[in-house]
Amino acid sequence: MGSVYYKYTNHLITGYIEADTNATTGSTTLINTYINAESSNSVGAEFTAQLPLTKWWDLSSNLNVYHSKINAGTTDAVPQQALWSWFGKLNTNFRLPSGFTVQVSGLYQSKTNLPVNTNANQPGPPNNTSQSAAQGFISSFYSVDLAVKKTLLSGKMALSLSANDIFRSRIQDQYTYSTYFTQDYSRIKDPQMLRLNLSYNFGKLDVSLFKRKNTNVQSDEQ
Numbered sequence: 001m002g003s004v005y006y007k008y009t010n011h012l013i014t015g016y017i018e019a020d021t022n023a024t025t026g027s028t029t030l031i032n033t034y035i036n037a038e039s040s041n042s043v044g045a046e047f048t049a050q051l052p053l054t055k056w057w058d059l060s061s062n063l064n065v066y067h068s069k070i071n072a073g074t075t076d077a078v079p080q081q082a083l084w085s086w087f088g089k090l091n092t093n094f095r096l097p098s099g100f101t102v103q104v105s106g107l108y109q110s111k112t113n114l115p116v117n118t119n120a121n122q123p124g125p126p127n128n129t130s131q132s133a134a135q136g137f138i139s140s141f142y143s144v145d146l147a148v149k150k151t152l153l154s155g156k157m158a159l160s161l162s163a164n165d166i167f168r169s170r171i172q173d174q175y176t177y178s179t180y181f182t183q184d185y186s187r188i189k190d191p192q193m194l195r196l197n198l199s200y201n202f203g204k205l206d207v208s209l210f211k212r213k214n215t216n217v218q219s220d221e222q
Helices: 207-221
Strands: 002-021 028-052 057-071 083-096 100-109 135-138 141-152 157-164 171-177 182-188 193-200
Antiparallel strands (some): 028 057, 057 083, 171 182
C-alpha cells in the first residue's frame, strides 16, 4: 500500500541568534530570540507492506521518502538547504516450536534536516526537535531491537524478554550552523534497555453482565 503527500506550513516561529555589542565593555553578546521563519514545505511518498512468508514467518515494512525545505524569510539567518531523505522500518516475527516467538525490528534514517520548530510541522521521522537556533542536519543512523516470548499454561501466561538498540547504534550525530558558530554533537535519544515481562490472561470479559446490570438499574428507576 502506498500514498503520496504534500505539506505546506506558514507562520512558523523559530529560535534565532543575533549579535549585539555591549556599549560599556565593547564585547559582543549573542542573543537568543525568535523570528518568523515564514514557511516550510515538503513532498514525499510512503509505502507499507505486510508479507506472510510462511506459517511461522512474517514480515511488515514501512518506507517513507520525503523532500523538505524551510524558508527563513528576509532575515540574515543562514538558509537551510533542501534535502531528500528517507526512513525505513522492518519488523519480522518467527513462531517457533514449544510456544516460542522471536521478533526482530530494525530501522534506518538517512541524513535529514533539523526541524525548525516542532515535530508536528515537519515531514518524516524520526521525531526530533532542533537543539539550537541554527540550521543543520542529522547524520544517518540505524538501530535493531530484539524480543523473545514464551507462552505457558496453554497460552494463559506469557514470559517475554526484550532488548532495544542491541548494537548501541541509535546515536544521532547532529551538525548545526549559523552566522556566528558551528557545532557538532551526538545524543542518544533512547539508551539501551533490557525488559522482562510476565503477563497472565484471566479470561475473556463477559460484556453481557454489564448490559444486564444496566437493564436492572433502569427497571428499578422506573
